Amino acid sequence: MKVNVPELNLPRVVIIGGGFAGINLAQSLKNAPVQVVMFDKHNYHTFQPLLYQVATGGLEPDSIAFPLRKMFKNQANFIFRMAEVEHVDTVQKVISTSIGDIKYDYLAVATGSRTNFFGLQGLESMSRGLKNIPEALDLRSVILQNFEAAVLTSDLEERNALMNFVVVGAGPTGLETAGALAELKQHILPTDYAELDLRRMQIHLIEAGDRVLPGMSMESSENAHKALSKMGVNIWLNAKVESYDGVQVHLAGGRDLDAMTVIWSAGVVGNALPGLESAVGRGGRIEVDQFNRVKGQTQVFAIGDLALMRTEDYPAGHPGVAQVAIQQGQLLARNIKSLIFQRDLREFKYTDKGNMATIGRNKAVGDVQRFKLKGLIAWLMWMAIHLFFLAGFRNRLVVFINWFWSYVTYDKGTRLIIRPFKRQVEYHDVNTTQPLVEERL
Amino acid sequence: MKVNVPELNLPRVVIIGGGFAGINLAQSLKNAPVQVVMFDKHNYHTFQPLLYQVATGGLEPDSIAFPLRKMFKNQANFIFRMAEVEHVDTVQKVISTSIGDIKYDYLAVATGSRTNFFGLQGLESMSRGLKNIPEALDLRSVILQNFEAAVLTSDLEERNALMNFVVVGAGPTGLETAGALAELKQHILPTDYAELDLRRMQIHLIEAGDRVLPGMSMESSENAHKALSKMGVNIWLNAKVESYDGVQVHLAGGRDLDAMTVIWSAGVVGNALPGLESAVGRGGRIEVDQFNRVKGQTQVFAIGDLALMRTEDYPAGHPGVAQVAIQQGQLLARNIKSLIFQRDLREFKYTDKGNMATIGRNKAVGDVQRFKLKGLIAWLMWMAIHLFFLAGFRNRLVVFINWFWSYVTYDKGTRLIIRPFKRQVEYHDVNTTQPLVEERL
Numbered sequence: 085m086k087v088n089v090p091e092l093n094l095p096r097v098v099i100i101g102g103g104f105a106g107i108n109l110a111q112s113l114k115n116a117p118v119q120v121v122m123f124d125k126h127n128y129h130t131f132q133p134l135l136y137q138v139a140t141g142g143l144e145p146d147s148i149a150f151p152l153r154k155m156f157k158n159q160a161n162f163i164f165r166m167a168e169v170e171h172v173d174t175v176q177k178v179i180s181t182s183i184g185d186i187k188y189d190y191l192a193v194a195t196g197s198r199t200n201f202f203g204l205q206g207l208e209s210m211s212r213g214l215k216n217i218p219e220a221l222d223l224r225s226v227i228l229q230n231f232e233a234a235v236l237t238s239d240l241e242e243r244n245a246l247m248n249f250v251v252v253g254a255g256p257t258g259l260e261t262a263g264a265l266a267e268l269k270q271h272i273l274p275t276d277y278a279e280l281d282l283r284r285m286q287i288h289l290i291e292a293g294d295r296v297l298p299g300m301s302m303e304s305s306e307n308a309h310k311a312l313s314k315m316g317v318n319i320w321l322n323a324k325v326e327s328y329d330g331v332q333v334h335l336a337g338g339r340d341l342d343a344m345t346v347i348w349s350a351g352v353v354g355n356a357l358p359g360l361e362s363a364v365g366r367g368g369r370i371e372v373d374q375f376n377r378v379k380g381q382t383q384v385f386a387i388g389d390l391a392l393m394r395t396e397d398y399p400a401g402h403p404g405v406a407q408v409a410i411q412q413g414q415l416l417a418r419n420i421k422s423l424i425f426q427r428d429l430r431e432f433k434y435t436d437k438g439n440m441a442t443i444g445r446n447k448a449v450g451d452v453q454r455f456k457l458k459g460l461i462a463w464l465m466w467m468a469i470h471l472f473f474l475a476g477f478r479n480r481l482v483v484f485i486n487w488f489w490s491y492v493t494y495d496k497g498t499r500l501i502i503r504p505f506k507r508q509v510e511y512h513d514v515n516t517t518q519p520l521v522e523e524r525l
Numbered sequence: 526m527k528v529n530v531p532e533l534n535l536p537r538v539v540i541i542g543g544g545f546a547g548i549n550l551a552q553s554l555k556n557a558p559v560q561v562v563m564f565d566k567h568n569y570h571t572f573q574p575l576l577y578q579v580a581t582g583g584l585e586p587d588s589i590a591f592p593l594r595k596m597f598k599n600q601a602n603f604i605f606r607m608a609e610v611e612h613v614d615t616v617q618k619v620i621s622t623s624i625g626d627i628k629y630d631y632l633a634v635a636t637g638s639r640t641n642f643f644g645l646q647g648l649e650s651m652s653r654g655l656k657n658i659p660e661a662l663d664l665r666s667v668i669l670q671n672f673e674a675a676v677l678t679s680d681l682e683e684r685n686a687l688m689n690f691v692v693v694g695a696g697p698t699g700l701e702t703a704g705a706l707a708e709l710k711q712h713i714l715p716t717d718y719a720e721l722d723l724r725r726m727q728i729h730l731i732e733a734g735d736r737v738l739p740g741m742s743m744e745s746s747e748n749a750h751k752a753l754s755k756m757g758v759n760i761w762l763n764a765k766v767e768s769y770d771g772v773q774v775h776l777a778g779g780r781d782l783d784a785m786t787v788i789w790s791a792g793v794v795g796n797a798l799p800g801l802e803s804a805v806g807r808g809g810r811i812e813v814d815q816f817n818r819v820k821g822q823t824q825v826f827a828i829g830d831l832a833l834m835r836t837e838d839y840p841a842g843h844p845g846v847a848q849v850a851i852q853q854g855q856l857l858a859r860n861i862k863s864l865i866f867q868r869d870l871r872e873f874k875y876t877d878k879g880n881m882a883t884i885g886r887n888k889a890v891g892d893v894q895r896f897k898l899k900g901l902i903a904w905l906m907w908m909a910i911h912l913f914f915l916a917g918f919r920n921r922l923v924v925f926i927n928w929f930w931s932y933v934t935y936d937k938g939t940r941l942i943i944r945p946f947k948r949q950v951e952y953h954d955v956n957t958t959q960p961l962v963e964e965r966l
Contacts, residue, residue: 088677090720127669128941146585146939153717154940163720166673166942183677217943228568232607236529236624276594279531279604478930482923489919498587499595500569501607502658503944 085184087121089163094119095424098179098186100169100357101194102129102152104406105388108413109192114159116421118190123181125168126216127151131474133406134483135214136257139223140264141272141496147482149217150475169195172359174384190383190420193360193370194413197352197389197404200368205327210508211346214257225505226345227268232501235279241342242511247285248343250333252325253350254291255299256441259308261347262289263443266315271494288318288341290325290333292350297449299403300439303456304449311443311458325350330509344511352404354390365392369401374431376416383423387412393432402434406473411435440466445491526625528562530604535560536865539620539627541610541798542635543570543593545847546829549854550633555600557862559631562604564622567657568592572915574847575924576655577698580664581705582713582937588923590658591916610636613800615825631824631861634801634811635854638793638830638845641809646768651949652787655698664788666946668709671785673942676720682783683952688726689784691774693766694791695732696740697882700749702788703730704884707756712935729759729782731766731774733791738890740844741880744897745890752884752899766791771950785952793845795831806833810842815872817857824864828853834873843875847914852876883907886932 095118099106102124110120128149137143156162167181172193178185199213212223227249234246251262265287274282289296289312295305296312296319313319324336333341354368363379365371369392371379376391378384386392388409392401402408412432419429438452440462448466450457457465467487471480490496536559540547543565551561569590578584597603608622613634619626640654653664668690675687692703706728715723730737730753736746737753737760754760765777774782794809804820806812810833812820817832819825827833829850833842843849853873860870879893881903889907891898898906908928912921931937 088679126942127673144585144587145943146587146941149941151717151940154936157716157719165677166670217941221943229607232568236606238529275598276592278598478927478936481926481930485922485926486919489922495595495919499592500587500590500658501567502586502662 087165087167087181087184087186089121089165089186090119092119095189096121096187097190097192097420098123098188099192099194100179101196101388102126103132103194103196103388103409105194105196105409105413106192107152107155108410109194109387109417110156110162111159112414112417113161113420116161116417117424118161118420119163120159120161121163121165121186121188122152123165123167123169124152125166127153127164127166129155129475130217132215133256133470134474135217135220136261136264138217138220139214139261140227140268141224141499142264142490143483143486144498145217145221147479147486148474150479155475169357172357172384174359174381177383188383190423191385192416193357193378193384193386193390194388194409195355195357195390197354197368199348200351200353201348202351204325206330207325207328207346207348210328210330211252211348213348214261215352221502222505223347225501225503226507227265228499228501229504229507230344231273231277231280235277237511239511243280244284244286245331245342245344245511247280247282248288248341249286249345249347250288250290250341250343251347251349252290253348254289254293254296254319255349256297256439258289258291258347258349259296259312259441259443261349262287262317263312263315263447266312266317267444268496269316272496272499276499286318286343287316288320288343290320290323290335290350292322292324294321296321297441300441300449301451301456304441304451304458307456307458308441308443308449311447315444329514330507331511331514344507352389354392356390360384366401367392375419375429376412376432385416387416398434405439407437408434440469442466528606528608528622528625528627530562530606530627531560533560536630537562537628538631538633538861539564539629540633540635541620542637542829543567544573544635544637544829544850546635546637546850546854547633548593548596549851550635550828550858551597551603552600553855553858554602554861557602557858558865559602559861560604561600561602562606562627563593564606564608564610565593566607566609568594568605568607570596570916571658573656574697574911575915576658576661577702577705579658579661580655580702581668581709582665582940583705583931584924584927585939586658586662588920588927589915591920596916610798613798613825615800615822618824629824631864632826633857634798634819634825634827634831635829635850636796636798636831638809639796640789641792641794642789643792645766647771648766648769648787648789651769651771652693652789654789655702656793662943663946666942666944667786667948668706669940669942670945670948672714672718672721676718678952680952684721685725685727686772686783686785686952688721688723689729689782690727690786690788691729691731691782691784692788692790693731694789695730695734695737695760696790697738697880699730699732699788699790700737700753700882700884702790703728703758704753704756704888707753707758708885709937710757713937713940717940727759727784728757729761729784731761731764731776731791733763733765735762737762738882741882741890742892742897745882745892745899748897748899749882749884749890752888756885770955771948772952772955785948793830795833797831801825807841808833816860816870817853817873826857828857839875846880848878849875881907881910
């Protein structure tokens, strides 16, 4: 079966994935003499940097996502198809999807990355990732369901395990999630769950390296570490998670942490597609040249998180951040036009505009050029930048109001368990000790 | 197992259900010498009158729901437990729930109503109700997934069936949903799905009675009928649905309507609980006296949609609207206090503040006292009233901004398929005719 798209006498650029790389490529092809066909399994673009706020009750999912059809409604050469891509045949120049096959002239694979659990026992099935909106909503449900369960049990150990959170990986996502949990502990949960002793709630941030925010400057790492510790987060450096049974996290060296919730932000792996195996390199990313051409291909490109482009400045590939994806998408549009008009291609050169991470109210860190920002100024800048890159004026307005509202009231508005999440393991399935308090019948 | 709640030396009022009746009862017991324990299967109160806007992409679910714990965070005598209630034992004064048993001194059952499919073949499994947030999100997904599927098929009959909508029941919910679909057809879908001929999209509103809005005045019925027809909705009066096979709706008399989506708002039935069977009357509602006491009981009450109180003015019971639930909840709080202090009880007397329904942009109808409102003035009043009754200032602000935004831009912001809905039947499972156009391979 063929995917039903108009057959035009124009080169067809197929884009797989509607993340930052995909949408910037498509937008930059607006006036090019090509047919652009985008596939994504969702009908919306997700603003991933704010997923942790959806998970911790600060924002609605609708305000950090933007319907792809709406984004391109004024672009006549753009066609969207909601489908999963299953295989790439670079010889026949055909991709196979859940809704049929389609031929391409130029193919841009922008499928990003997914959580990497490194095959650790119990982690994939029982810890929560934070890479898309359904995962963020599941995590929100888990957090709230655990507190609902905590008020029900009279077993103190079970109650503590329900109130404990282990965040693995102290990159921006892990750090921001730990910070948001600390704010929930401080401002929201004590009134929502007045029956519980919230001082017993523990937030652990586990990092295999020797500092938080390993991708940022030493100074920003230290500032973030101090701020997060002050908020009550327990930071474990040089600590490795070995396994998880749904109740206890086992660390290398023998230490265990009781927690019914583990949030895994310790690594990603490229979402490479079947058919491109021969080009897969380190971290599951696809090896590309300076023009984002997939190794061994002339008309197949990989951009964004998926692309592994080794340069002098970035011998291990570029960081998996939005800025790289945006710049690669924009440049590839230019280079595809150059291919069509037989002009010279331009090499990719990443312009690093800086890195930021937020920790909490009035607290953030930022490396911008040679400046190391922190505190209120960094926090305001972080908000301004995120609002700027968020798609759609309505979204910006709604997010701004939610932030303003939270700031004034110390409240987070959206604490709904929309679809309860089914836990894999109950406390007493694993833990064989008897309840501390006999149940009164 | 007992539900874990503090054992106080105070009368315990157990409230089942956090709808309008339940929350008004609980709030009005704020300073009473009782322990209030509320059960609900969700952790939030839902503002049901705006569910249709969530389903049609106008609002986020988070802005029409309000966390119950947050609502009562300043009420010291209130306890919330998220659970489903399974049985009421009025002899032992114990209710059984999914998290254990609990004794009550006073019990208020406020479980509302659920969709009534009258046992019609195929309707319960294949049509969509609109009574809670998961159902509203499912309907939103179905609408958008159908349009994604419509662009894929080259079979014109299948495409039409995917673009057709049958709304059954022309009460306020059915009418408002049909109106919102008509606005999607006019303003949103033609740009989102430029490949489709939206003139082929049909919206049918089926009503068994002889007019739309049977609960309102004749004049408002006529105004609503005219406005809705003008927006392109096909209204079928005196029409009865007999069955649905997932593709065709069969009406009594032999007429069929092709539609892959049927929205069922043609009736509700009371959510009576096991153990109260002997008091169940017409429509599954629970028969109560003038004090909302369940028939045959002295300390068990039913309030809101569930209660069937026959009075001179309302010989068939009160209408299932928010105003009745609010007033019954408030009065019952007063009467429970009177029981405790051995004062006389006060009879319920419904103060009808009027009825409204919105049809679309600048269009609504209202019966307020002897005034029949329509057009812009009714629409503005409808919005003001709904904002007033919506819980929480943040919600009001976000809803207001969404409405204002939609009004200015003719856009609806939240068109995300957050969790795809699995269809029960595909077009060709049922329809045996061959595709009109051969598939090109």
